[in-house]
Amino acid sequence: MEKDKPKGRRPKRTKAQIDDCINQAAVAEIIEKGFSDTILYGIIKRAKIEPVVFYNRYKSLELFYDEFVKSKDYWFENLLKEIDEPQLSREELTKILVSLIDVLDKDSVMLELLRWEVASENPTTRRSAALREFHTLPLAKDYENLFKNTEVDMLSLSALVIGGIYYLELHKNLSPFSGIDLKTEEGRQRIKDAIRAFVGILFDLKDEKLRHERMRGRMKEKGLSDADIEYCLNLKD
Structure with a gap:
């Protein structure tokens, strides 16, 4: 044997x-x-x-x-690699914000990292949060500069939108939020559509401001007084 x-x-x-x-x-x-x-x-x-x-x-x-955590958190840096030259456009900003929903939906480790940061303050969570800020703030400031001559506070608004996305993703397994279930494709799509609409409103405001400035310049060239310009542009009651 x-x-x-x-x-x-x-x-x-x-x-x-x-x-x-x-x-x-x-x-x-x-x-x-x-x-x-x-x-x-x-x-x-x-x-x-x-x-x-x-x-x-x-x-x-x-x-x-x-x-x-350095290899698990930088969705933003990876996204920028796909963009040859930042365009600072409504399409680009929409893509960045919508992609965050997709990343958090697919990358459970990044979501757990956010949960850990909220629940525990330690050297690793502080460093992770600081590095995320370091990577995202420069482009956020570029958008702030793009809107500098408008009443739109882009840094504050982007903080609210991104923070809202974080919370909705962290909350999704507990219950729907405002009747929207982010565990479903329908729920995620509703939030994405809302982001597209919101970004569109912001850029429409900026474009309207620029259009008024161009019209103001042309009226000045034609010799209209400031009072007449304000009246024509309906900037005052």
Whole structure:
């Protein structure tokens, strides 16, 4: 009778493969339990590695998170890579805001990161929030400058819209909000349509302001008085 052959060792994994296993294990644990309730043992067990293998790379779970979140949060930076030259247009702003809904719907880790930031203040969450601000603020200021001669406060309005999207996504598993269920395609589409309409209103206001300024200049050239210009443009009661 042929003797049973000894079980072979698991093929040795490369450094890159081990790193990938750790990251995949972390994703699975975080989606299942959230950042706050994920423990190092769970990641190590799921990745099928010895503790020493993890500690050879990271001194603690917190230091691992510092690196991990950098690759999971920058939807905005990735989106900008798809845009050759920012156009500062209604189409571009709509695409940015609508894409955030799609990203949060597909990327549960980013959503859990936002949940963790709201629930827990620690060096990692503070750093993550600060880096997100660092990446998004420059373009937000470009849009603020685009609307500088209007009554539209783009920084405040963009904060309200993005913050609203964050909250709706975090809230969606609890109940519908204002009768809109973001767990459904119909609900997500309603919010996207509202964003398109809102951005359209803002740009229409800007365009109307510019149109009035051009008309004012032409009336000046024709010798109309300021009072007549104001009357014609209906800028005063």
